[in-house]
Amino acid sequence: xxxxxxxxxxxxxxxxxxxxxxxxxxxxxxxxxxxxxxxxxxxxxxxxxxxxxxxxxxxxxxxxxxxxxxxxxxxxxxxxxxxxxxxxxxxxxxxxxxxxxxxxxxxxxxxxxxxxxxxxxxxxxxxxxxxxxxxxxxxxxxxxxxxxxxxxxxxxxxxxxxxxxxxxxxxxxxxxxxxxxxxxxxxxxxxxxxxxxxxxxxxxxxxxxxxxxxxxxxxxxxxxxxxxxxxxxxxxxxxxxxxxxxxxxxxxxxxxxxxxxxxxxxxxxxxxxxxxxxxxxxxxxxxxxxxxxxxxxxxxxxxxxxxxxxxxxxxxxxxxxxxxxxxxxxxxxxxxxxxxxxxxxxxxxx
Amino acid sequence: xxxxxxxxxxxxxxxxxxxxxxxxxxxxxxxxxxxxxxxxxxxxxxxxxxxxxxxxxxxxxxxxxxxxxxxxxxxxxxxxxxxxxxxxxxxxxxxxxxxxxxxxxxxxxxxxxxxxxxxxxxxxxxxxxxxxxxxxxxxxxxxxxxxxxxxxxxxxxxxxxxxxxxxxxxxxxxxxxxxxxxxxxxxxxxxxxxxxxxxxxxxxxxxxxxxxxxxxxxxxxxxxxxxxxxxxxxxxxxxxxxxxxxxxxxxxxxxxxxxxxxxxxxxxxxxxxxxxxxxxxxxxxxxxxxxxxxxxxxxxxxxxxxxxxxxxxxxxxxxxxxxxxxxxxxxxxxxxxxxxxxxxxxxxxx
Numbered sequence: 001x002x003x004x005x006x007x008x009x010x011x012x013x014x015x016x017x018x019x020x021x022x023x024x025x026x027x028x029x030x031x032x033x034x035x036x037x038x039x040x041x042x043x044x045x046x047x048x049x050x051x052x053x054x055x056x057x058x059x060x061x062x063x064x065x066x067x068x069x070x071x072x073x074x075x076x077x078x079x080x081x082x083x084x085x086x087x088x089x090x091x092x093x094x095x096x097x098x099x100x101x102x103x104x105x106x107x108x109x110x111x112x113x114x115x116x117x118x119x120x121x122x123x124x125x126x127x128x129x130x131x132x133x134x135x136x137x138x139x140x141x142x143x144x145x146x147x148x149x150x151x152x153x154x155x156x157x158x159x160x161x162x163x164x165x166x167x168x169x170x171x172x173x174x175x176x177x178x179x180x181x182x183x184x185x186x187x188x189x190x191x192x193x194x195x196x197x198x199x200x201x202x203x204x205x206x207x208x209x210x211x212x213x214x215x216x217x218x219x220x221x222x223x224x225x226x227x228x229x230x231x232x233x234x235x236x237x238x239x240x241x242x243x244x245x246x247x248x249x250x251x252x253x254x255x256x257x258x259x260x261x262x263x264x265x266x267x268x269x270x271x272x273x274x275x276x277x278x279x280x281x282x283x284x285x286x287x288x289x290x291x292x293x294x295x296x297x298x299x300x301x302x303x304x305x306x307x308x309x310x311x312x313x314x315x316x317x318x319x320x321x322x323x324x325x326x327x328x329x330x331x332x333x334x335x336x337x338x339x340x341x342x343x344x345x346x347x348x349x350x
Numbered sequence: 351x352x353x354x355x356x357x358x359x360x361x362x363x364x365x366x367x368x369x370x371x372x373x374x375x376x377x378x379x380x381x382x383x384x385x386x387x388x389x390x391x392x393x394x395x396x397x398x399x400x401x402x403x404x405x406x407x408x409x410x411x412x413x414x415x416x417x418x419x420x421x422x423x424x425x426x427x428x429x430x431x432x433x434x435x436x437x438x439x440x441x442x443x444x445x446x447x448x449x450x451x452x453x454x455x456x457x458x459x460x461x462x463x464x465x466x467x468x469x470x471x472x473x474x475x476x477x478x479x480x481x482x483x484x485x486x487x488x489x490x491x492x493x494x495x496x497x498x499x500x501x502x503x504x505x506x507x508x509x510x511x512x513x514x515x516x517x518x519x520x521x522x523x524x525x526x527x528x529x530x531x532x533x534x535x536x537x538x539x540x541x542x543x544x545x546x547x548x549x550x551x552x553x554x555x556x557x558x559x560x561x562x563x564x565x566x567x568x569x570x571x572x573x574x575x576x577x578x579x580x581x582x583x584x585x586x587x588x589x590x591x592x593x594x595x596x597x598x599x600x601x602x603x604x605x606x607x608x609x610x611x612x613x614x615x616x617x618x619x620x621x622x623x624x625x626x627x628x629x630x631x632x633x634x635x636x637x638x639x640x641x642x643x644x645x646x647x648x649x650x651x652x653x654x655x656x657x658x659x660x661x662x663x664x665x666x667x668x669x670x671x672x673x674x675x676x677x678x679x680x681x682x683x684x685x686x687x688x689x690x691x692x693x694x695x696x697x698x699x700x
Contacts, residue, residue, distance in 0.1 A: 064528065128593035138525055141533045175488060175577035178414070183491045183574050208581025212589035224533050225575055227525035229582045231558025236583040237590050239562035240618075243478035247614040257610025264597040264604035268590075 003035040003050055005312045007305050008090035011040025012059030012077030013097020015294045018044045024301035025051045032309045037090050039081040056080045066100030082109045085287050092287055092308035097294035103139055110285045115330030119284035120151045122158050124277045130214030133159040136223035137230050143222040148189035153327045154283045155218040157320040167201045168217035174205040198326030275300030278307040353385040355662045357655050358440035361390025362409030362427030363447020365644045368394045374651035375401045382656045387440050389431040406430045416450030432459045435637050442637055442658035447644035453489055460635045465680030469634035470501045472508050476622045480564030483509040486573035487580050493572040498539035503677045504633040505568040507670040517551045521566035524555040548676030625650030628657040
């Protein structure tokens, strides 16, 4: 049977090199029943069942200015991979290693979905016992209140699909639970969300603690705060585990204790393993774009393909549009959505 | 010998009640050799050696609008405790339980130090092996670049005193290490700090990971991001410890392992114990103001008194002013610093 879903993959950004992405493609094609178009240096990529290789040796993943690099290098692997999606040859994109390049190429070629102000980067946070979706974790350093409102609807649609929860609880990240707490933009977004229609289950503000306590299924913030919060969480967990590991080797007694504990702790390690989450989803473009972390190996990149395939099969784009429409959160001037997309991080005139 | 340092304490804000603060006062007077003026309901406070009790039964710590509460209730315990400092009867303030009330009362009565735009709340973060100072963690939801520059100098002066490091490494919290990463205000602050004089050891941006890896001795951010980051860190650590605890009780084998590990882990628990840090220091007022967490017991509140006494004895105010002056970061319109202080969180006209 021919796979009904085609995923375009940029092999040029992974830290482990294109050959690792090639292994991921073969794995993903088999695991998720998808057809794959693989863009990268053909000499290091291996065709496999349902995997077609396209030679694109130029990588711009490490370029300091992704916007300029995308514009100047139409032959770059990520730009070719994006073009395959834009031209309808593939249904979704997986591009790891440079969120900036994926975002820039996605905006130029795939373009924003109708009525969306700004794409946002959403991630499944593997908090023990209560995973949740957080967005934006890095696409937009500055946002306006109406952007946060759209993120809330987009995140809710994604959480329904990804977490399988109905009517997900949506919260706004702030420095206090009261509606008056936060930056001016957060306070304004709170007021808009509290009055939002369309069945959005807005439960108010959560503080930083809420990220750990399962206070919400979707946590909404600007991309600056979200990026910092996500990395603080990862860094704090790693530091604590490192300190425990260090303490454990101090004595024969504690080393014995650690050996006895190992099986019990393995479950926690697996549950919070970022590679199992498949990376971040760029919401708000016309087609699903998944950005695995540059450090991911074949397993993590294959998981990203799995997330992309699911978004296509379960029509994440259609669900998201419906959620934005029901909530009255679509951008009003629909006609302008075909204009050249402005890049997040640059300030629109208000 | 009569103690040379007098600390004014508000007993009205602690979750554990005024009697616990009274115990803290007796403990701190003995431990830190200070004289204490204690403001709260006299019926529950016990005078002790070097502790004078002043009856102030009204607490405004739980008031939803601290600014209004401070203005409307000159007899409130925190306002009386602040007044003792403003009038020179005490050298420093310790007021736990409501940062908002301490900040509002401090601004109205103690006032900002000459040349300071905005006070900032600084905390010693007990990261394993490499504690550091982070500010602002909640006094200012919105800041301008020149505020962040002042926070950098103020934080450096505080880190020298608190951590005992010379030429502390100062970093700006952002969503990327490059100078161009971050919100517009962070990018502008980076440019100002990179050109700052006065021996400021600015090492550039750190990401959220840097909070755990000891990348800097001082991490500078706005109060919204800092508050979120701090609570994410605390929440993530607590969640991880909770998950480990849960996993440990799963089997007899792992329970035995946990018992063997306990002594090794006790050191970590003690090192990251917030009560040992003494709470947050409000930098940039004319006198030291320390805000222990509302949940602190007598030990934590006594530690806060210790931090306040040290700030007085080692002239934190003088050091801070010298650092701001050497860095050319004092507010230019010196004449306006005697005007009524505007409250952080409200936007100054630019």
